[in-house]
Amino acid sequence: MKLPIVYSTTWSPPSCAVRMTAKAIGLELNIQEINLLKGEHLTKDFRKLNPQQSVPTLNDNGFILCDSHAIMTYLVGKYSKSDALYPKDLNKRAMVDQRLYFNSSVLSVRTKDAVQPILRGQSKIISTESKKLVFKACDLLNEFLSGKSWLAGDSYTLADISCCSYINNFKIAFPIDNYPNIVSWMEKCEEHIPGFEEIATSGAKQVHKIMNHLLKQ
Structure with missing residues (x-):
């Protein structure tokens, strides 16, 4: 399997949150930088990927997900060996x-x-x-x-x-x-x-x- 791709912006708070989540669970990501100030999230190709045209956007081997909160809980649920970040209780x-x-x-x-x-x-x-x-x-x-x-x-x-x-x-x-x-x-x-x-x-x-x-x- 390929590394999960995250379309991200380095200074974007939700992008930072997703990257720190991956770091906390020891998950390597393929980070694809999107320049918001240049409007790279507004292209037709990116809209096909994410109609909301927002970052971060996850492509986990064909599974597409947007919204940092949804991405964070998904990554922990799929890849973390512990439930400390998102308890099962x-x-x-x-x-x-x-x-x-x-x-x-x-x-x-x-x-x-x-x-x-x-x-x-x-x-x-x-x-x-x-x-x-x-x-x-x-x-x-x-x-x-x-x-x-x-x-x-x-x-x-x-x-x-x-x-x-x-x-x-x-x-x-x-x-x-x-x-x-x-x-x-x-x-x-x-x-x-x-x-x-x-x-x-x-x-x-x-x-x-x-x-x-x-x-x-």
Whole structure:
């Protein structure tokens, strides 16, 4: 069998989350870089692969799957020798799922809505309303972490990998200093999640460079 192909963007938080998941379970991927700023995800060929024209997109020997959360749970289910990242226990899995849904429907949506106008060259600033919505999501995340080291258990899971990729990449625009639980948690993520430095931190540096360049134009 060929290596699973992941169409990815190095600075994309969901792409980073999928790559860190693979790193955590010891799975080698065939990474195909997609340049979002050049519109490579908008081509006819890529649309045939993924009608949503989003990254990451997985091609696992002909099985096509999009959405980072779906890809992460699939990779763990198929390739991981352990269920630590996505427990089989129903109650534990439900908690991981809830945090993944929070990331999918709240945290990621609000950060994307806030920064996409800048990435598309439509604005030079993040609106006050967008900032309020992102910080309300941070309020919730900070509360989720109250008295806990991790989002959904006694060790890091897919919930932590997914959420930390967004917080790490966009903290240039949304400082987290006022969220002590998030700050402490991010330090743990950086220390314990495999590939954090080479994947998430590297991606965040690219985000910072891109944002700074666009804001100065």
